[in-house]
Amino acid sequence: MNEYPSSNVIRPSGCPGLLRVVQALDGGICRIKLDGGAIRADQAEAVASAAERFAGGVIEATNRGNLQIRGIGPEHGALIEQLLAAGLGPRKPAGDDVRNLMLSPSAGIDRQMQFDIRPLAEQILFTLQTHERFHELSAKFAVQLDGGEAMAMLEHPHDLWLSAFFQHGEPWLAFGLAGTPLDQPAGSVPLAQGHALVVAVLELFLDLARPDQTRMRHLLGEIPRHELIAQLARRVPSQPCRDWQRGAAIDGLHLGIHPQHDERFYVGAAAPLGRLDATLLRGAAQLAREKGDGTLRFTPWQSLLLPNVSLKDADEVLAQLEGLGLLCSVGQPLAQLIACTGSSGCGKALADTKADARQLAGLLQRQGSSPKVHLSGCPRSCAAAHIAPVTLLAVAPGRYDLYFREATQPGFGVLQARNLTIEALSHRLDARPGAPLDA
Structure with missing residues (x-):
């Protein structure tokens, strides 16, 4: 997709998106939703360039692992075109608002993960963007897919959450509505049924919710939870999950050098108060290209990870991130x-x-x-x-x-x-x- 869509495709909302620039005191805001928080080095450089050319140069890391550009001037159409050309847009214009799937930043590389949930995440993101009925969902409606990683934001409430575990040697997903993986789950399904479950939950929500009920908690305020789960079970059978409890996350893993499940490491650093600039983002992208796998991952703690770094390069990467102005220690206030x-x-x-x-x-x-x-x-x-x-x-x-x-x-x-x-x-x-x- 490389054309800026006409305005009638983009529904009115106060939430910024990639295709909807929302005005603030300091100019327009464009929010770039990243699949699983990940961005390629060349895409990060495109964001940096767009922020310099068409805005005030301020880039923010958000609390959902996304990026946004602030201070956008009148050429917002050209800014959007540049981001679309870099491959940062949705599969369908109307799907931009609803690609709200949060993963752990260490999905697929975390030493504590139950299994790699990224293939399922890719399926879910594709469906969220291409299933036209899901475009009716609120821009705030959000799903969390948790692989049991040690680094995970477990306090952000989501409309639907799924969390990985093994049962009798087979991969399963516990799930719950309007809460977090720290809550008592509503049930569980085999991993193979994870995508079908997400589709069923979202379709059931749209079947039952009034226009003013934009979030799952609003619907649960009217329909008892057990009744909603019973209706869901008629669409996708599930099993009770009474004895399951999500393992604890470990605080502070988004900063510093940490081992992955293989012999490599990731290096984490925080943007001070979530604010980056073009020079900083370009520097991190270049480091990812030279010392990592050419990608960066943004986190719900408004920080970034540089994954797949060798042991011999990890200290140098940390020092260079600090040199760019990033914060690399939890001891820094x-x-x-x-x-x-x-x-x-x-x-x-x-x-x-x-x-x-x-x-x-x-x-x-x-x-x-x-x-x-x-x-x-x-x-x-x-x-x-x-x-x-x-x-x-x-x-x-x-x-x-x-x-x-x-x-x-x-x-x-x-x-x-x-x-x-x-x-x-x-x-x-x-x-x-x-x-x-x-x-």
């Missing part, structure tokens, strides 16, 4: 902070969250602490799909309400203090009693 676009680019934000996060990181660095903190410019929480251990909710420029996560509390958790400055927040975080924030 900035690597633990999440911040939305903030008032410099979003009209709803009440504070410049990116600048405040950098100030907070500097203070925490001097204090020797690196808590996980989410700075949100408004209650929408665009930057974090999960609830962080600590959330700072902006109430005015440079001032935030402080929340600590509490499993029994909805939203951001328990309100601890109101209207604090960044300096005051750094002291409160350093002195927080109880469990360590970076646990």
Whole structure:
């Protein structure tokens, strides 16, 4: 596909896509959805070039392992053409919104994985984009396919999740609705039935949901879960999965050097606050071409992986990624902070969250602490799909309400203090009693 489609193909939505540039305070936003978070080096270079030529040069890594370009000017059609020419578009224009399938960034290479789920992911992505009825799904409707990897984002809720396990020596998939692989599964199917299950769930959802019920949780608010599962079983038989429990993910594997299931390694590095520029992205792409397999993988932690690196090259790759300005250690406070676009680019934000996060990181660095903190410019929480251990909710420029996560509390958790400055927040975080924030 190498033509920019006419506007009547692209449905109205507030969510940016590759084919739909959405306006913000700092210009247009184009979101590039990556299959399994992966991108070839030449494609990454095309993104860098497009950001330079047609936008302000700002590239963001998102919390679903995608990329987006910010600050796009009036030549957005030319930008889209360049990205399509690089092979970054959907199989069908109307399929761009619904190619929302999240994998572990280490799918196929993780030492803890049950099996390689990428072939199934390829089937599902093809169907999402080419099955015309699925184009009716909301641009936010999302599926997670989990291979049991040690590096996995298990806190992002999805409309449908599937998780790999073995039963009697055969590959199976546990699955659930409107939740995460940490929940009690609704049932299980053999791997060979995984694609059919996804199709059946999505078709059942579209059969039953009203237009205002855009997410699985909305439908479950009206139809009991057991009744929905019973209807699903009439389409694709499944078995109970009472004793299965997803193995724990290991924190911090998205940064640094880590062994793969073979004799090679991957190297992970984070873009500070999710922001890259063209020079950085080109440098990482060139490293992938010279020292890896010519690909990069983006993660839900707004970082990237350079996979399939030899042991002799791993230290050099890490050093070069650090030299590009990426963060490679969980001990760096900035690597633990999440911040939305903030008032410099979003009209709803009440504070410049990116600048405040950098100030907070500097203070925490001097204090020797690196808590996980989410700075949100408004209650929408665009930057974090999960609830962080600590959330700072902006109430005015440079001032935030402080929340600590509490499993029994909805939203951001328990309100601890109101209207604090960044300096005051750094002291409160350093002195927080109880469990360590970076646990």
